[in-house]
Amino acid sequence: MNVLVINCGSSSLKYQLIDSVSENVLAKGLCERITIDGSRLTHTPAGRDKVVIEKPMPDHTAAVKLVLEELTDPENGVIQSLEEIGAVGHRIVHGGEKFAASTVITDEVVQAIEECNDLAPLHNPANLIGINACKECMPGVPMVAVFDTAFHQTMPKKAYLYGLPYEYYEKYKVRRYGFHGTSHSYVSKRAAQILNLDIKNSKMIVCHLGNGASVCAVLNGESVDTSMGLTPLEGLIMGTRSGDIDPAIMEFISKKEQLSLEEMMTVLNKKSGVAGLSKVSSDFRDLDAAAAQGNELAADALQVYAYRVAKYIGSYVAAMNGVDVICFTAGVGENNSAVRKMVCEYLGYLGIAIDDEKNALRGEEVTISTEDSRVRVMVIPTNEELAIARETVALVP
Ligand code: AMP
Numbered sequence: 001m002n003v004l005v006i007n008c009g010s011s012s013l014k015y016q017l018i019d020s021v022s023e024n025v026l027a028k029g030l031c032e033r034i035t036i037d038g039s040r041l042t043h044t045p046a047g048r049d050k051v052v053i054e055k056p057m058p059d060h061t062a063a064v065k066l067v068l069e070e071l072t073d074p075e076n077g078v079i080q081s082l083e084e085i086g087a088v089g090h091r092i093v094h095g096g097e098k099f100a101a102s103t104v105i106t107d108e109v110v111q112a113i114e115e116c117n118d119l120a121p122l123h124n125p126a127n128l129i130g131i132n133a134c135k136e137c138m139p140g141v142p143m144v145a146v147f148d149t150a151f152h153q154t155m156p157k158k159a160y161l162y163g164l165p166y167e168y169y170e171k172y173k174v175r176r177y178g179f180h181g182t183s184h185s186y187v188s189k190r191a192a193q194i195l196n197l198d199i200k201n202s203k204m205i206v207c208h209l210g211n212g213a214s215v216c217a218v219l220n221g222e223s224v225d226t227s228m229g230l231t232p233l234e235g236l237i238m239g240t241r242s243g244d245i246d247p248a249i250m251e252f253i254s255k256k257e258q259l260s261l262e263e264m265m266t267v268l269n270k271k272s273g274v275a276g277l278s279k280v281s282s283d284f285r286d287l288d289a290a291a292a293q294g295n296e297l298a299a300d301a302l303q304v305y306a307y308r309v310a311k312y313i314g315s316y317v318a319a320m321n322g323v324d325v326i327c328f329t330a331g332v333g334e335n336n337s338a339v340r341k342m343v344c345e346y347l348g349y350l351g352i353a354i355d356d357e358k359n360a361l362r363g364e365e366v367t368i369s370t371e372d373s374r375v376r377v378m379v380i381p382t383n384e385e386l387a388i389a390r391e392t393v394a395l396v397p
Pocket of ligand 1: 330
């Protein structure tokens with residue numbers, strides 16, 4: 001069966017058409033500037049050059065229509081007709097406490113996702129728009145919702161409650177939810193597979209280090225703690241997000257700089273992280289280049305970043321009373337050997353040793369720890385789209 005995987009944002013829509021049997025990507029692409037002047041679709045059929053189509057997309061339905069046209073286009077297409085799409089898998093950011101697993105999308109499910117909108121006001125409404133647009137363009141094709149938060153619903157109360165008045169949890173469900181669940185789940189399962197390890201009897205820590213970044217403690221195959229919280233702002237220092245800070249800083253800075261709460265949130269989400277610290281960039285390639293040229297702020301930003309990752313790993317070793325495997329994934333985790341090395345240098349007390357030659361490899365599944373390292377350290381490229389396609393197929397008859 002071919003599965004269309006959709007990741008819909010407020011003005012963008014990413015897609016992949018995946019053959020669920022071979023697990024090959026038949027085509028992928030991105031619609032940008034939906035609802036804005038200058039919309040365009042970049043469509044890449046597997047093994048062929050990408051095509052860029054500049055065409056107005058006044059709404060997401062127009063974007064989905066254009067994607068379907070390209071997928072079936074005689075020249076750029078990869079299928080003959082829409083009947084060759086057996087199901088659609090949607091990435092949904094927030095499933096609150098309602099969704100501990102992926103689910104077939106029904107009217108009730110749409111309503112339940114809507115009820116989580118408050119928890120992810122920038123993401124969930126856009127995800128719902130994507131669902132509605134696909135429903136309109138492909139009536140009758142089964143659709144599945146795959147939630148970023150679902151994998152973390154196994155966290156125990158001690159990990160998900162904040163030290164806040166309990167009534168905020170009772171009234172508003174303020175708690176840790178965590179994100180990147182699809183990635184943490186995929187990577188931990190893949191690590192167990194590669195190592196021939198019984199996942200039901202394992203202690204893993206997955207470091208998803210991308211533009212957004214989070215660490216997850218995976219005990220016996222289940223998430224027991226993770227660094228992102230009610231929103232993706234908590235935890236690690238990220239590309240542009242601050243991660244953990246003393247909450248009192250918000251009042252302090254907002255008074256000094258005369259910033260509203262909304263402006264303060266923009267600072268924490270968009271102007272902080274390694275971009276804010278370095279004054280250079282949120283992209284680690286730029287940071288590495290700047291640091292190599294002697295830019296001290298860039299070098300410091302990398303140090304602060306790696307130190308935070310190492311502290312989280314340490315805390316999850318404590319949470320699980322040990323660790324068998326540590327995995328690095330996502331843009332930085334997969335590509336930046338220097339960051340991995342810096343992080344692992346803090347972990348000598350766990351008996352971790354890194355093989356520099358293996359650590360220098362790129363873009364492949366590899367164990368980067370030495371033979372005698374007491375904990376296995378791996379790089380496993382994440383594949384959230386494939387994970388969504390698998391979840392979708394599992395639920396569609
Ligand atoms: P992601 O959000 O997983 O796509 O990760 C994006 C981040 O990964 C970028 O901002 C870069 O900092 C980093 N990244 C991607 N490719 C490379 C690379 N080849 N070398 C170093 N960092 C990379």
